[in-house]
Amino acid sequence: DAKTTQPNSMESNEEEPVHLPCNHSTISGTDYIHWYRQLPSQGPEYVIHGLTSNVNNRMASLAIAEDRKSSTLILHRATLRDAAVYYCILRAPIQGGKLIFGQGTELSVKP
C-alpha cells in the first residue's frame, strides 16, 4: 500500500500559520494526495487534495514538492477549532482509490 510519513504531533499558537509536513517517497504518477482531519469524537473531514500543482481552498493550502515526494498542508491562521488529527493520504488508482490512513499528526493549538 502507498505509504505516507507524518510527525506524530505538532503544536501551534492561535492565529499563527501552521505547516504540517508529509513524506510520500514511493508516490506514483497517478496517486492523488489527500488531507483529512478528525476532530475529537467526530468522523474524518475532508480538507484538501491535489495531484501535481499547489492547491488552495477556504480551509487550507496544499504545497506539493516538485518531485511529489513530499507535501505540506498549510493552515494560514490556526484557531482552537483546528486542533485535530491530520491525515495525509495517497489515493492510488492501483489500489482502487481507497483511502489508506496512517497514524496522522495530532495538532494542538494554544491560545
Place this chain on the structure above:
Amino acid sequence: KAGVTQTPRYLIKTRGQQVTLSCSPISGHRSVSWYQQTPGQGLQFLFEYFSETQRNKGNFPGRFSGRQFSNSRSEMNVSTLELGDSALYLCASSLNSDFSNEQFFGPGTRLTVL
C-alpha cells in the same frame, strides 16, 4: 443537504452474536465506503460499494460483509462477533468513485463487544 447518517450510533453486543450497521449517504452520492477505527490500528478500510457492486475490499476476514441497495444506502454485517471487533465503524460517501472526489464521513457507530 443532509449529511451522511449512520444508525445506530451506539451498540453493545456479546461475543458470538452478529450485528448489522446502516449508512445513508448524501443524496445523489453513489459510492459508499466503510472504515473501522480502533485505538491500536487506527482507521482501516473495510470495503467500498458503488452502484450496488463491491469495488474494493480491505484486509478483513469474511465475517465482515456489506451490501448496497439501489437507493445507495449501505449496510455492513459482522457475524460471530469477537472482542477485537469493538471499534468505531465509519461510513463515508462520495459522488462516485473518481479518485479526486472527496469523501464525506458520517459520525460513526460505536460497537462494543462484551
